Structures are given as C-alpha cells and as structure tokens.
Amino acid sequence: SLAVACREKIFDFNIKKLPIKTRHQHPRPLPHPPSSAKIMLHSVRYTATKLAVPATAVSLALYASSSNEVLAKEAPAVDLEKVRDTIVSVMEEDAEKRGDGTSLAGTFIRLAWHCSGTYSKADGTGGSNGARMRFDPEAKWGANAGLGVARSALEPVKAKHPDMSYADLYTYAGVVAVEESGGPKIPFGLGREDMSSGETSPPDGRLPDADKGSRPSTVQHIRDIFYRMGFTDREIVALSGAHAMGRCHTDRSGYWGPWTFAENTFSNEYFRLLVEERWSPKATHNGKPWTGPDQFEDSTGKLMMLPSDIALILDPEFKKYVEMYAKNEDLFFTDFAKAFSKLLALGVPFAATKAWYQFW
Numbered sequence: 001s002l003a004v005a006c007r008e009k010i011f012d013f014n015i016k017k018l019p020i021k022t023r024h025q026h027p028r029p030l031p032h033p034p035s036s037a038k039i040m041l042h043s044v045r046y047t048a049t050k051l052a053v054p055a056t057a058v059s060l061a062l063y064a065s066s067s068n069e070v071l072a073k074e075a076p077a078v079d080l081e082k083v084r085d086t087i088v089s090v091m092e093e094d095a096e097k098r099g100d101g102t103s104l105a106g107t108f109i110r111l112a113w114h115c116s117g118t119y120s121k122a123d124g125t126g127g128s129n130g131a132r133m134r135f136d137p138e139a140k141w142g143a144n145a146g147l148g149v150a151r152s153a154l155e156p157v158k159a160k161h162p163d164m165s166y167a168d169l170y171t172y173a174g175v176v177a178v179e180e181s182g183g184p185k186i187p188f189g190l191g192r193e194d195m196s197s198g199e200t201s202p203p204d205g206r207l208p209d210a211d212k213g214s215r216p217s218t219v220q221h222i223r224d225i226f227y228r229m230g231f232t233d234r235e236i237v238a239l240s241g242a243h244a245m246g247r248c249h250t251d252r253s254g255y256w257g258p259w260t261f262a263e264n265t266f267s268n269e270y271f272r273l274l275v276e277e278r279w280s281p282k283a284t285h286n287g288k289p290w291t292g293p294d295q296f297e298d299s300t301g302k303l304m305m306l307p308s309d310i311a312l313i314l315d316p317e318f319k320k321y322v323e324m325y326a327k328n329e330d331l332f333f334t335d336f337a338k339a340f341s342k343l344l345a346l347g348v349p350f351a352a353t354k355a356w357y358q359f360w
C-alpha cells in the first residue's frame with residue numbers, strides 16, 4: 001500500500017520550522033498591477049474602476065484583444081473591488097467569531113476549485129459556469145462535504161452584490177482568499193452565468209480522491225483527473241500548493257489537520273514541508289488510536305499530508321516540481337497564479353475567440 005511504501009521510504013531531512021506568518025505579518029507586499037502592454041484582466045478592471053470609467057467601457061475593455069477589437073458581448077457591471085471588500089469583511093468577522101486561528105480562506109479556495117474541477121476537456125462538460133453546486137447532485141457529493149459552509153458564508157455577499165452571478169462569486173471568493181492571504185494576483189474574468197438546476201451537472205467522480213490504496217494507483221488517479229481538465233504535471237504540482245492553506249476536517253473528509261503551521265498564509269510551505277519533513281503514517285490522535293483514513297503526520301503530529309500529497313514526492317516527475325517550488329517561492333507564485341486562473345476559467349463561455357487568460 002501507499003502507507004507501506006512511505007514507511008519504507010525514509011524522509012529524514014532537517015526539520016526547519018518557520019515562524020507562523022499571518023496575513024498582516026506576511027513579508028511580501030501584494031504585487032502591483034503590471035504595466036506591460038499585455039495588461040492583466042484584473043488590472044484593467046482595477047484601473048478602470050479607480051478612474052471611474054463607465055462600467056460599459058470597462059466591460060468591453062475586458063473582452064477586447066490587444067488591438068482593441070471587441071471580441072465578445074458585454075460583461076455584467078460588477079465592481080470587483082467592492083465585492084472584494086465585502087468578502088474580506090465576511091472572512092474577518094467569521095475569523096473573529098471562531099477565535100481559534102482557523103478561517104474561511106481555505107474553504108473559499110476549495111469551493112472555487114471544486115466548482116471548476118469537474119471540467120472535462122473532451123466534451124466541455126463541467127466547470128464553474130452555472131454554479132451547479134447549489135443544487136443536487138453536486139451539493140450532496142461526498143467530495144463537496146463542508147463546502148456548504150463557504151456557500152452560506154457568501155450569501156450576504158450575493159445579497160449585497162446581486163448583479164454578480166453565484167458562479168462568478170464562488171470562483172472570485174477563491175481569488176480573494178488567495179490574494180488577501182499574501183498570495184499572487186490571480187487574473188480573473190467575469191461572465192459566468194447561473195443555471196437554475198443541477199440537471200447538467202456531470203457525473204460524480206470527477207474530483208480527486210485522496211487515496212486509491214497504492215502509490216501507483218494514486219499517482220495515476222491524480223494524472224487521470226487533472227489531464228482530463230487539460231493540466232500538465234507542472235500545473236498539477238503548482239495547484240496542489242494550495243494545500244498551504246486551510247485544513248482537513250474529520251466531519252467533512254474524515255481526514256484531520258492542517259498542512260502547514262500558517263494555514264491562513266499563502267506560501268510555498270507545503271512544498272518545503274513535503275521535502276524537508278519526515279512523514280510517517282498517523283497512528284494516534286490526541287493520545288488515542290487514530291481511526292480515520294490513512295494519512296501522514298510530521299514529527300510533531302500537528303501537521304498532515306494526504307496520501308495524494310505524499311504521492312507528489314514518490315513520483316519522480318512530480319517530485320521535480322515539488323523541489324523546484326520548495327526552493328523558489330516566486331516561481332511557485334507565478335505558476336500558481338496562471339494555473340489557478342486557468343482552472344477557474346475552464347468551460348466558461350467567456351464568448352471570446354481566445355480564452356481571456358491567454359491574452360498575456
């Protein structure tokens with residue numbers, strides 16, 4: 001089994017712990033909008049709203065090519081900066097209520113990912129368009145357990161910004177969570193539409209399982225799931241770095257614990273810990289035998305890795321990228337921003353001849 005494979009493999013590296021970083025202490029200032037000719041979507045909207053350009057002009061600009069030829073219909077008039085502020089307030093108020101150091105940030109990122117990760121390149125089904133997770137069957141999928149927490153938390157945001165579709169809001173909340181936690185700017189486009197039922201939901205089983213029972217099966221499963229969406233090995237590893245954020249909940253997936261000591265900070269800690277820590281199968285929890293699914297723990301027992309996380313250092317091709325990102329956080333940020341942006345746009349008819357994220 002994978003557990004045995006991991007037990008046999010010695011991951012005996014120097015254990016270096018970084019101090020816990022919080023959003024406010026994060027050393028890296030948020031990147032500024034780029035000034036190059038290939039303007040990022042986000043900065044177009046950002047600049048335009050700051051200059052109070054009429055919403056129509058902003059919307060058209062979003063869908064214009066570099067030669068200013070308008071490729072598509074108008075996007076809804078939504079002030080993303082105002083929506084961001086509301087999302088941040090919701091996250092902050094919620095974190096204060098919890099008072100235990102956890103937050104909605106990771107769950108928002110997971111919501112954005114699970115809305116989008118159902119996409120199939122072969123037939124164009126699935127993806128974030130439609131916000132079908134509000135309905136059965138997606139609402140009840142085991143993989144989506146706990147995401148109702150994120151959807152409910154976003155209801156007041158939707159009430160305050162009714163022009164934004166749920167589908168845009170669910171994905172944008174993930175973008176805001178990454179950016180406000182010290183992560184990179186994520187190019188983001190509006191234009192998803194809500195469907196009124198889950199009738200066009202794809203079949204269950206499109207989101208990844210954390211364990212397929214053996215190392216080769218788990219590795220193959222990860223590739224099957226992400227290749228179906230059109231991702232490369234490098235993109236798979238970059239996306240997995242989102243596990244720096246948030247945690248597993250025994251009442252949602254059955255797994256327990258956070259991946260890093262700073263679960264509200266977006267960083268390359270996930271990769272650094274993967275290569276530098278010694279990971280062993282979890283046997284106990286709070287002094288009692290662990291009865292949950294097979295997972296791994298660090299030497300302190302406070303951090304965790306899923307079998308699918310450990311698979312990334314057992315497969316040589318994946319491991320290459322894990323090591324690369326462990327050494328170079330800037331590279332991870334650049335790659336994550338591109339891959340996450342691509343993920344959130346999968347299957348979305350932005351009504352452009354070329355996907356908007358390919359403009360730069």
Ligand code: HEM
Nearest residue numbers: 106107109113208209210239242246247248249252253308
């Ligand atoms: C092989 C691929 C993946 C597997 C098997 C996997 C599995 C899981 C599982 C089991 C959880 C725990 C859920 C819970 O108990 O609340 C989780 C949480 C999470 N996942 Fe993944 N995941 C994968 C890829 C991704 C990707 C691509 C992203 C984003 C780009 C992501 C972002 C997250 C985040 C942020 C959390 C924390 C959620 C929270 O704090 O509530 N995961 N994942």
